[in-house]
Amino acid sequence: MLGATKAISGFSVDDIAAAKKFYSETLGLKVTDEEMGLIRLHLAGGTEILVYPKPNHEPATYTILNFLVDDIDGTVDKLTSRGVKFLKYDGFPQEENGVMRGNGPDIAWFTDPAGNVISVLKES
DSSP, X not given: OOTTSOOOEEEEESOHHHHHHIIIIISOOEEEEOGGGOEEEEOGXXXXXXXXXXXXXXXXXXXXXXXXXXXXXXXXXXXXXXXXXXXXXXXXXXXXXXXBOSSSSOEEEEEOXXXXXXXXXXXX
């Protein structure tokens, strides 16, 4: 029934201005303002995601976005130079820069200003 319709994903943040700055300036995404205080992230391939303010926001306990990259180490270095702090999880074999290798695709996690988890994932 809905197989031919376009879908948009979304997630909440506690500070829409901080989110807009992070996603546009730090991550380099095209971000547009929408009605009712929302912002829209425009990703490669035509994917769009709505980000909405929520006063009682609680960060997602899972990864909300995975960015596929060709050069994970170069991407991690560039994001680190822009102030991104990569997460380190207990029991995960992560390198000093936060990249985990050898348990599936190479991956590194970080958070947006609202605490939502995002990753960069080596495209295979």
